Amino acid sequence: MLGRLDLELTERCNNDCLHCYVNLPADDQEAAARELPTERIEAILREAAELGAMKVRFTGGEPLLRDDFEHLYLLARRLGLTVIVFTNATLITEHLADLWALIPPLEKIEVSVYGMTQRSYEAATRTPGSFSAARRGVELLLERAIPFVVRGALLPPNRHEADEFDAWAAGLPGMYKPPGRSLFFDLRTRRDSEARNRLVRGLRASPEQGHEVLARGGEQYLRERAEFCSKFIGSPGDRLFTCGSGVGGACVDAYGKLQPCMLLRHPEAVYDLETGSLQDAMTRFFPALRERRAANADYLARCARCFLKGLCEQCPAKSWSEHGTLDTPVQYLCDVAHVEARALGLLCDGEAAWEVGDWRERVSALRERWGTSASPAGGTLSALREVDDGR
Numbered sequence: 001m002l003g004r005l006d007l008e009l010t011e012r013c014n015n016d017c018l019h020c021y022v023n024l025p026a027d028d029q030e031a032a033a034r035e036l037p038t039e040r041i042e043a044i045l046r047e048a049a050e051l052g053a054m055k056v057r058f059t060g061g062e063p064l065l066r067d068d069f070e071h072l073y074l075l076a077r078r079l080g081l082t083v084i085v086f087t088n089a090t091l092i093t094e095h096l097a098d099l100w101a102l103i104p105p106l107e108k109i110e111v112s113v114y115g116m117t118q119r120s121y122e123a124a125t126r127t128p129g130s131f132s133a134a135r136r137g138v139e140l141l142l143e144r145a146i147p148f149v150v151r152g153a154l155l156p157p158n159r160h161e162a163d164e165f166d167a168w169a170a171g172l173p174g175m176y177k178p179p180g181r182s183l184f185f186d187l188r189t190r191r192d193s194e195a196r197n198r199l200v201r202g203l204r205a206s207p208e209q210g211h212e213v214l215a216r217g218g219e220q221y222l223r224e225r226a227e228f229c230s231k232f233i234g235s236p237g238d239r240l241f242t243c244g245s246g247v248g249g250a251c252v253d254a255y256g257k258l259q260p261c262m263l264l265r266h267p268e269a270v271y272d273l274e275t276g277s278l279q280d281a282m283t284r285f286f287p288a289l290r291e292r293r294a295a296n297a298d299y300l301a302r303c304a305r306c307f308l309k310g311l312c313e314q315c316p317a318k319s320w321s322e323h324g325t326l327d328t329p330v331q332y333l334c335d336v337a338h339v340e341a342r343a344l345g346l347l348c349d350g351e352a353a354w355e356v357g358d359w360r361e362r363v364s365a366l367r368e369r370w371g372t373s374a375s376p377a378g379g380t381l382s383a384l385r386e387v388d389d390g391r
Contacts, residue, residue: 089137123157246286263317312337
């Protein structure tokens with residue numbers, strides 16, 4: 001019933017990253033007072049384990065800001081849960097590193113890295129001292145052989161460091177593939193600051209720049225994308241939820257609201273755990289939510305008929321953060337998908353994907369070109385896409 005639970009322990013963060021879609025100041029006392037108390041999080045973890053959860057992800061904000069982080073971590077491990085920690089590494093102490101070495105999380109810790117120098121890093125985080133603190137945290141993980149991976153965010157202050165970042169990441173013991181990067185940044189999921197949203201829009205890579213970064217993998221990238229398209233591409237019809245949100249997984253925000261994914265905070269998609277339970281949400285609320293159909297005329301004319309749904313990140317969560325609805329098309333995401341589709345040979349210049357009738361033949365040709373074996377998904381998209389925590 002419940003395979004994985006994401007727990008946003010706090011929205012507060014000790015960094016103030018340019019691109020972040022959720023962070024509040026570390027010293028925001030009002031936010032801290034609203035956060036779930038330790039005993040409520042304990043109860044949520046226990047119910048998750050009873051429902052069969054195998055993994056819990058602690059994220060934020062910066063989860064290590066919570067004074068009770070160690071206690072909650074140990075409880076999760078005692079309950080038999082594998083723990084995933086998303087962190088900027090600045091608050092990792094010798095004590096915490098020793099704890100992880102003694103009682104490992106069983107999943108690699110995920111560390112966000114914002115630059116290779118103090119200048120670039122702190123231009124992104126807007127926090128003096130964050131570069132040296134993060135590097136010290138990484139060193140503590142390395143010294144104790146604690147498995148971790150790094151991920152980046154392609155921002156104006158660090159774009160010139162892409163090759164250096166890749167080379168550094170490749171030398172880390174836990175990195176068996178190139179590091180992930182956030183490129184197409186999400187807007188504020190609380191829809192609480194148009195000024196911050198304007199900033200985020202200005203930081204986004206253009207569709208062409210984004211494809212250039214994605215295509216750095218050369219033939220390996222092309223082969224992987226061909227394999228992906230051969231499995232998961234296809235027009236979704238009027239179904240809004242074509243991902244795995246709310247199926248086998250759920251997300252609890254810092255204040256006790258349950259969501260199908262961390263980005264989707266539309267009031268009609270949020271379940272209050274103060275008046276209900278994980279079991280009720282997973283068996284009643286989320287299944288009903290996933291039956292929602294699009295009503296927006298533009299969505300029905302374009303997105304519902306577009307075979308690029310597997311490449312495009314259009315979804316209710318993106319529509320919510322961009323427009324405050326569940327079914328308004330996000331033009332930026334449409335442009336990103338069309339640029340990649342043209343590069344893969346799935347579209348010709350000037351074509352709109354929702355107007356293409358022979359898309360199955362085009363996907364088959366792509367599959368044959370790169371030696372993949374699966375068949376297109378047709379009108380049903382069943383990929384379980386993991387949300388990119390682009391912070």
